[in-house]
Amino acid sequence: MTTSMTANTLRAKRRSSALRTLAFMSPWLVGFGVFFAYPLVSTVYFSLMRYDGFGVPEFRGLDNWVYVFQDYPLFWPALRNTLWLVLVMVTCRVVFGLGVGLLITKIRTGAGVFRTLFYLPYLAPPVAATLAFVFLLNPGTGPVNSVLEGLGVSAPGWFTDAAWSKPALTALALWGVGDLMVIFMAALLDVPREQYEAAELDGASAWQRFRFVTLPNISPIVLFAVVTGVIQTMQYYTQPLVAGKVASGIIGGSGQSFEPGYPDKSTLTLPQLVYNLGFQRFDYGSACVVALVLFALAMAFTALLMRRRGGLIQAGDR
Amino acid sequence: MTQVLERPPVAPGGAPPAARRAAHRRVLLEWIAVHALGIAAALFFTLPFVFVVLTSLTSDQQALTRDLWPHTWEWGNYRTVLDTPGFLTWWRNTLLYAGLGTALTVASSVPVAYALAKFRFRGRHLSLLLVISMMMLPPQVIVIPMYLFWAKQLDLSGTLWPLIVPMAFGDAFSIFLLRQFLLTIPDEYLDAARVDGCGELRTLLRVVLPMARPGIAAVALFQFFYAWNDYFGPQIYASENPGAWTLSYGLESFKGAHHTDWNLTMAATVLVMAPVILVFFFAQKAFVEGVTLTGVKG
Numbered sequence: 001m002t003t004s005m006t007a008n009t010l011r012a013k014r015r016s017s018a019l020r021t022l023a024f025m026s027p028w029l030v031g032f033g034v035f036f037a038y039p040l041v042s043t044v045y046f047s048l049m050r051y052d053g054f055g056v057p058e059f060r061g062l063d064n065w066v067y068v069f070q071d072y073p074l075f076w077p078a079l080r081n082t083l084w085l086v087l088v089m090v091t092c093r094v095v096f097g098l099g100v101g102l103l104i105t106k107i108r109t110g111a112g113v114f115r116t117l118f119y120l121p122y123l124a125p126p127v128a129a130t131l132a133f134v135f136l137l138n139p140g141t142g143p144v145n146s147v148l149e150g151l152g153v154s155a156p157g158w159f160t161d162a163a164w165s166k167p168a169l170t171a172l173a174l175w176g177v178g179d180l181m182v183i184f185m186a187a188l189l190d191v192p193r194e195q196y197e198a199a200e201l202d203g204a205s206a207w208q209r210f211r212f213v214t215l216p217n218i219s220p221i222v223l224f225a226v227v228t229g230v231i232q233t234m235q236y237y238t239q240p241l242v243a244g245k246v247a248s249g250i251i252g253g254s255g256q257s258f259e260p261g262y263p264d265k266s267t268l269t270l271p272q273l274v275y276n277l278g279f280q281r282f283d284y285g286s287a288c289v290v291a292l293v294l295f296a297l298a299m300a301f302t303a304l305l306m307r308r309r310g311g312l313i314q315a316g317d318r
Numbered sequence: 319m320t321q322v323l324e325r326p327p328v329a330p331g332g333a334p335p336a337a338r339r340a341a342h343r344r345v346l347l348e349w350i351a352v353h354a355l356g357i358a359a360a361l362f363f364t365l366p367f368v369f370v371v372l373t374s375l376t377s378d379q380q381a382l383t384r385d386l387w388p389h390t391w392e393w394g395n396y397r398t399v400l401d402t403p404g405f406l407t408w409w410r411n412t413l414l415y416a417g418l419g420t421a422l423t424v425a426s427s428v429p430v431a432y433a434l435a436k437f438r439f440r441g442r443h444l445s446l447l448l449v450i451s452m453m454m455l456p457p458q459v460i461v462i463p464m465y466l467f468w469a470k471q472l473d474l475s476g477t478l479w480p481l482i483v484p485m486a487f488g489d490a491f492s493i494f495l496l497r498q499f500l501l502t503i504p505d506e507y508l509d510a511a512r513v514d515g516c517g518e519l520r521t522l523l524r525v526v527l528p529m530a531r532p533g534i535a536a537v538a539l540f541q542f543f544y545a546w547n548d549y550f551g552p553q554i555y556a557s558e559n560p561g562a563w564t565l566s567y568g569l570e571s572f573k574g575a576h577h578t579d580w581n582l583t584m585a586a587t588v589l590v591m592a593p594v595i596l597v598f599f600f601a602q603k604a605f606v607e608g609v610t611l612t613g614v615k616g
Contacts, residue, residue: 017439020518024433025445027426031487036452039460039467046462053470100359106352116602117360120367123598125547127566128590131573132370135580143369146384175366235456238549246573271458271550279554284462295459302454306447 040295047288057285064285068293072286074260074276078268081166081240081261082233085269089170090229094222097180102214104181105188115185122178126238133172134159134246159247162264169239169267180225187221188214227305233269234298240267241275270294374585381581395585399572404560405586408568411556415478415564416545422485423492423541424534430488431496432522436508446497452490457550465554476559481551485541492537499533500526535604539597546594565590 022029047064049057068075100118107114121129137144137158145155158168195213204212215222240261248262260276261268270290278287369386374395376388399405433439434446469475503526511521527534549566556562563571569590576582 017437021433021437021439024429024437024518027486028430028445028449028488028493031426031484032448032452035464035484035487036448036455036460039463042463043460053466103352103355103359106348107356108349109353114356114360118363120595120598121363123543123594124591125566125594127547127549127569128587131569131583131587132366135373135584136366136369141382141384141580143384143386146386175363231454235458237458238547242549242570245570249574271456274458274461275550275553278462278465284466288462291459291462294456298454298456298459299451302451305454306450 043288043291043295046284047292049285051284052282053284060285064283064289068286068289072273072277074265074268074273075290077261077265078270078273081266081268082236082270084166085169085233085236086230088166089173090226090233092170093173093177093180093229094225096174097177097225098184098218098222100177100181101184101188104185118181119178122176124176127242129172129176130239130242131246133168133175134243137168137171138247159243159267160263162266165243165247165263165266169243172239172243183221183225184218187218191217224305227301230301231298231305234294234301235271236269237271240269241272243267270297370584370587373580374582374588376581378579378581381579392581395581396589399582399586399589402572402586404563404568405572407561408563408565411478411562412546412564412566415482415548415552416542419482419485419545420538420541422482423489424538426486426488427492427496427537428527428530428534429522431493431500432526434493435497435500436505449490449493449497453494455490461550461554468555475555477562478552478556478564480555481545481548489541492541495537495540496530496533499530499536503529532604535601539601539604542597543594 046057048059048061050060050063051057104111104115104118124132136142139145139155139157139160142158145158148155156164158164191214195217196209199209199213244260244262244267248259260272260280271294273290274287274294277283277290372386372388373381375391375393376386377390377392380389434442434449464480465475468480472480474480507525507529508521511525516524546564547566548564549570552562552564552567556564556567560568560571569586572586573583
């Protein structure tokens with residue numbers, strides 16, 4: 001077809017198709033420029049400035065960077081908490097999500113009802129779910145501790161105890177495991193039946209079937225769950241913040257005297273530092289330093305996700 | 319249960335009755351074990367809801383005790399919450415943010431997703447990479463310049479517009495999810511429409527949109543829930559003006575004002591959770607489909 005065209009009509013056609021693409025892409029092109037590229041460049045700029053929102057930003061070189069890494073008392077605790085959450089919370093969520101996914105594929109009677117019940121907590125709005133858990137786990141009147149003490153177990157202070165606040169957040173995260181359950185369920189149903197039958201003929205035990213048939217088949221999904229879990233942990237903000245605020249309110253009697261990361265910095269995460277530095281201390285420059293650390297971490301794991309799982313992009317280019 | 323029991327046991331056909339009975343018993347035992355675990359898990363997932371609802375119905379005095387089962391059923395607690403100054407305003411603001419935001423997101427993301435899925439152009443791959451990067455970007459990374467832009471240059475802090483307006487320029491997650499969905503529509507349909515003389519816009523509106531309805535429904539739901547649940551956005555832009563708060567943001571301050579009244583706080587919590595759960599029951603299929611689409615297709 002193209003051979004019969006003159007060079008001119010061909011060029012015209014190309015130009016109109018380029019215009020068409022441009023037109024369809026335009027909302028995002030504007031969005032990309034105004035809400036991604038510009039603020040990102042601007043964040044780098046502010047990270048080198050001293051600026052409190054009034055007057056003119058003052059160039060200070062790497063001062064903000066030195067301050068955040070050396071003198072800002074909340075940075076390292078927040079980073080340590082993030083590491084804890086990555087190691088414990090993400091692992092627990094993936095294992096539990098896989099377990100619940102396996103369970104739901106085995107349930108024969110009332111599978112639909114079970115699936116809905118397992119999935120619902122994932123939908124609970126984070127602020128509401130966090131409030132609910134602070135109530136359920138509160139040491140004074142909370143039902144969980146009533147039960148534990150009834151059983152003669154000395155019950156922990158959960159959100160009011162620095163050693164137990166992150167396990168309590170983990171419990172909250174496990175309650176909302178519905179997203180992983182659905183993803184694992186879909187993956188488990190895709191494992192070819194014949195492989196199970198072959199393994200069974202070879203006399204493989206249930207554990208061996210899981211280890212040598214199920215796991216290799218779903219390993220890309222496990223990796224996907226782990227990496228997206230890590231990325232979500234980098235953004236973990238609402239639950240730890242609300243839990244800390246509300247739990248400190250129980251103790252102090254009012255939410256006003258909030259100490260970031262209550263109790264004892266144990267619920268601090270990196271995104272909270274951006275808020276603390278930028279909107280409580282009005283040190284926009286240092287807030288941008290933390291923002292860039294967050295950016296580097298998030299992008300590193302995103303790159304990992306895309307390299308190890310080409311599927312994310314190539315899904316349609318088969 | 320009978321259905322399972324009547325199923326022929328796994329043992330080969332000619333096996334002696336004893337072996338058949340053993341296999342039979344194994345199936346039954348497995349059924350019991352699986353369903354017992356299922357019920358245990360169901361308790362873990364539902365009991366928090368049950369406790370929250372029960373507490374929301376206790377009297378003020380009882381809420382201070384460990385006694386969970388309401389002595390008197392205080393439905394009036396919900397009335398009290400709804401009569402709290404501001405609560406209805408937060409509802410209205412949340413609906414505006416979630417409703418308008420969702421409409422804008424869908425309208426602006428569909429054409430972009432369509433171009434990424436179906437057009438061949440230079441930079442297509444790069445654009446997709448950038449969309450994914452935007453999707454993975456924590457909102458806190460760019461919040462300082464964005465806040466300065468909206469608050470200092472446009473003087474819009476104390477409103478929800480800094481959160482709604484960007485949704486008119488494509489949302490990365492929605493674009494990505496829609497693109498994944500549009501890839502599953504065979505090109506033959508589009509070619510047929512073009513042969514019939516449809517322009518690209520007509521093809522999109524008349525042929526692609528009707529077929530993409532499940533994908534659009536999933537995106538709309540996700541976006542609606544995102545706005546409904548958003549805490550960070552309203553905290554940054556609306557905190558100074560209680561008249562612009564959303565439910566998710568207001569709920570926490572409600573707790574602050576009623577710090578010992580767990581019954582009222584839990585009633586407010588129920589009122590924030592309930593709409594989301596209701597929406598889910600009406601749109602369950604689209605939702606679950608969307609969750610699977612986000613990462614694992616392909």
